[in-house]
Amino acid sequence: MKPLVIAGKTFNSRLFTGTGKFSSGQLMQDALLASGSELVTVALKRIDLKNQEDEILPYLNHSQFNLLPNTSGVRNAKEAIFAAQLAREALETNWLKLEIHPDPKYLLPDPIETLKAAEELVKQGFIVLPYINADPVLCKRLEEVGTAAVMPLGSPIGSNSGLQTKAMLEIIIEQSKVPVVIDAGIGAPSHAAEALEMGADAVLINTAMAVSADPVKISIAFKMAVEAGRMAFEAKMGKSGKEAVASSPLTAFLDEL
Amino acid sequence: MNSFLNVFEKHSWEEVKASIYSKTEADVRIALNKKKRDLEDFKALISPSAAPFLEEMAKLSRELTLKRFGNTIQMFVPMYLSNECQNICTYCGFSLDNPMRRTTLSEKQIDKEIEVIKSYGYDHILLVTGEANKTVGVDYFEKAIKQIRPHFANISMEVQPLDQDEYEKLLPLGIHGVLVYQETYHEENYKFHHPKGKKSNFEYRLDTPDRLGRAGVHKIGLGVLIGLEDWRTDSFFNALHLDYLEKTYWKTKYSVSFPRLRPYAGKEPKVDMSDRELVQLICAYRIFNEELELTISTRESEKFRNNIIKLGITTVSAGSKTDPGGYASNTDALEQFEISDERTPQEVASMIKNLGYEVVWKDWDQAYEVVSDK
Numbered sequence A: 001m002k003p004l005v006i007a008g009k010t011f012n013s014r015l016f017t018g019t020g021k022f023s024s025g026q027l028m029q030d031a032l033l034a035s036g037s038e039l040v041t042v043a044l045k046r047i048d049l050k051n052q053e054d055e056i057l058p059y060l061n062h063s064q065f066n067l068l069p070n071t072s073g074v075r076n077a078k079e080a081i082f083a084a085q086l087a088r089e090a091l092e093t094n095w096l097k098l099e100i101h102p103d104p105k106y107l108l109p110d111p112i113e114t115l116k117a118a119e120e121l122v123k124q125g126f127i128v129l130p131y132i133n134a135d136p137v138l139c140k141r142l143e144e145v146g147t148a149a150v151m152p153l154g155s156p157i158g159s160n161s162g163l164q165t166k167a168m169l170e171i172i173i174e175q176s177k178v179p180v181v182i183d184a185g186i187g188a189p190s191h192a193a194e195a196l197e198m199g200a201d202a203v204l205i206n207t208a209m210a211v212s213a214d215p216v217k218i219s220i221a222f223k224m225a226v227e228a229g230r231m232a233f234e235a236k237m238g239k240s241g242k243e244a245v246a247s248s249p250l251t252a253f254l255d256e257l
Numbered sequence B: 001m002n003s004f005l006n007v008f009e010k011h012s013w014e015e016v017k018a019s020i021y022s023k024t025e026a027d028v029r030i031a032l033n034k035k036k037r038d039l040e041d042f043k044a045l046i047s048p049s050a051a052p053f054l055e056e057m058a059k060l061s062r063e064l065t066l067k068r069f070g071n072t073i074q075m076f077v078p079m080y081l082s083n084e085c086q087n088i089c090t091y092c093g094f095s096l097d098n099p100m101r102r103t104t105l106s107e108k109q110i111d112k113e114i115e116v117i118k119s120y121g122y123d124h125i126l127l128v129t130g131e132a133n134k135t136v137g138v139d140y141f142e143k144a145i146k147q148i149r150p151h152f153a154n155i156s157m158e159v160q161p162l163d164q165d166e167y168e169k170l171l172p173l174g175i176h177g178v179l180v181y182q183e184t185y186h187e188e189n190y191k192f193h194h195p196k197g198k199k200s201n202f203e204y205r206l207d208t209p210d211r212l213g214r215a216g217v218h219k220i221g222l223g224v225l226i227g228l229e230d231w232r233t234d235s236f237f238n239a240l241h242l243d244y245l246e247k248t249y250w251k252t253k254y255s256v257s258f259p260r261l262r263p264y265a266g267k268e269p270k271v272d273m274s275d276r277e278l279v280q281l282i283c284a285y286r287i288f289n290e291e292l293e294l295t296i297s298t299r300e301s302e303k304f305r306n307n308i309i310k311l312g313i314t315t316v317s318a319g320s321k322t323d324p325g326g327y328a329s330n331t332d333a334l335e336q337f338e339i340s341d342e343r344t345p346q347e348v349a350s351m352i353k354n355l356g357y358e359v360v361w362k363d364w365d366q367a368y369e370v371v372s373d374k
Helices: A027-037 A077-091 A111-123 A136-145 A166-177 A188-197 A215-235 B006-007 B012-019 B025-033 B039-046 B048-068 B107-119 B138-151 B164-173 B187-193 B204-206 B208-215 B231-248 B275-288 B304-310 B346-356
Strands: A004-005 A010-011 A014-020 A037-043 A066-070 A097-098 A127-132 A179-182 A202-207 B072-080 B123-128 B156-159 B175-179 B220-222 B251-257 B293-297 B315-317 B356-359
Touching: A014 A027, A014 A215, A027 A111, A027 A179, A027 A215, A066 A077, A066 B164, A077 A097, A077 A111, A097 A111, A111 A127, A111 A136, A127 A136, A127 B315, A166 A188, A188 A202, A188 A215, A202 A215, A202 B107, A215 B164, B006 B204, B006 B231, B012 B039, B012 B231, B025 B039, B025 B048, B039 B048, B039 B231, B039 B275, B048 B304, B072 B346, B107 B138, B123 B138, B138 B164, B156 B220, B164 B175, B164 B208, B175 B251, B187 B204, B204 B208, B208 B220, B208 B231, B220 B231, B231 B251, B231 B275, B275 B293, B275 B304, B304 B346, B346 B356
Parallel strands: A014 A037, A014 A202, A037 A066, A066 A097, A097 A127, A179 A202, B072 B123, B072 B315, B072 B356, B123 B156, B156 B175, B175 B220, B220 B251, B251 B293, B293 B315
Antiparallel strands: A004 A010
16 A cells, blocks of 8 residues: 655554544543554644643654644634644644634534645744635635645545535545545544545544444544555555446447348 | 514514423424424424423434534633622522622732632633622623633633723634533513513623624524523524524634523522433523534533433533632632532543543634634
8 A cells, every 4th residue: 555645744544543532541542542543633722731740742742643633622724823823832843733613513624714824834943734614716725825635525524424525526626735634523434434435545434433433443433444445455456337348239240241 | 684573573583482381292203304303393393392202312413413523612710800799689699689709810819819820730711700780790791801812712701791992802812712601591581581671681681692702702602501591492492592693693603501590699490401301401402503503501410411421512611610719719609500420630631531522622722813804
């Protein structure tokens, strides 16, 4: 399998993961290790920088993981930029998952504020991975301002409903010059496999792992699904069709001439 | 200007009540089988006809909560700043006509409270007062918030309703959420329960969440006081209010609590809601609104709390003191009401862990308030 490169960094796993909703820090660590994930996103708001006994960070202190701080909780570009600077300082990484969702109900990203913040953060030297709706034009605009990847959603976050935005994701994957990471909505390993088969460069999974009855087992299932999907993509699958291909009814006459 | 008053006017208490009590088992089944529920479904879910479906409702509520909130429970604790109050409320220990020693915490006393509360591990705090606008008004809050802010990641307030410009002044100082319970939506009887003081103005109170929404607050907490009027009808109005607010102030998050009246100042209130019915109400809210924060306080018993955690609740307080200064020194005589679950925060936290949940102490950062604009 071809490794994935984002902003000069190589990832052998195309499965990115989140850290919320697990029943304990230990279980989170076990699941993330089993998933093989090398890029793990963590919400700045959950980290207690003043407290040595933070609930999350000690469990992520492992050579397998690279941290991807996220700005979950901010409502506009101004707040996002401030949070990003704080995250960079606190976690000593300039990688950032930029998420701006002013809507606390469905946590849908604000395209206008995201583009504004991305432009500024890139200038400030951040490696920006923006979480956005599956909007092909927005993805190109973000690419133009210098984001390291784009992270369109498959369906609303936490919904486990799979690739409901498939038609748009196909266009995004076709057009993008930066890696496309499908984030949010992936509820089953089959959804993850489908994303990779389509040519997505990676997926980001959180809820489906954290709320499973067996987070470690399902993390392994996701790992295998992502690998299977990627391998299938690299191997190039035969075209699918609804009907069997008949002998050539349209051109058979040529044989009779 | 948007106001819930316009929506409220279109609903009559008696008609709503009749409509809830006429919901059938068939209505409940429809509500349970739908993908998205509306206010009519909520009526069915809180109606007496839903009683036989309680187990099914609990199962659904649990599933929906897990999906949205995962295996986590958020912890918070109230800090009572003052029990001074110019209102007469027939059910409250702080009521003006209750001969109680009154106190408002000084800077020094607040420091002592902070120290004890922090030692329990809390990072989310709720500031509570009665209503004494002259001594415990915006100026007092401003000072107190500035003092408290460096110690907590998330600060909410449950104080007297304020004007929009007052909220606009306080929110940027680091206030994340404001809780304001309507107590009851029964307009005529509201006056009996609140005969004197600024609180007797039903409409000003009802309009408070609108003022908060316009001021751009992150979170608004709603609720009715269970034990005043028919809880089903009151809960419908609360859901109606929530529904209106969510659509109007779509950048704000909402929470609902279910305070059942508790004994106060030696009096025993009559509360017409069984434990089964409280579970029904909690599950109904969750099934109606998958994203809503649902809070359970120490008003409820140890056993009830141990079991309700899994059925839809997302936020829990523990080790609460309802008297100003109560964490640092024992001043029970000053309390608003008697708490029921008297375990320490650590005892409650281990109970939650044993149920298979992560106990979340911090899920916000003051950094997010610094540059907040509306």
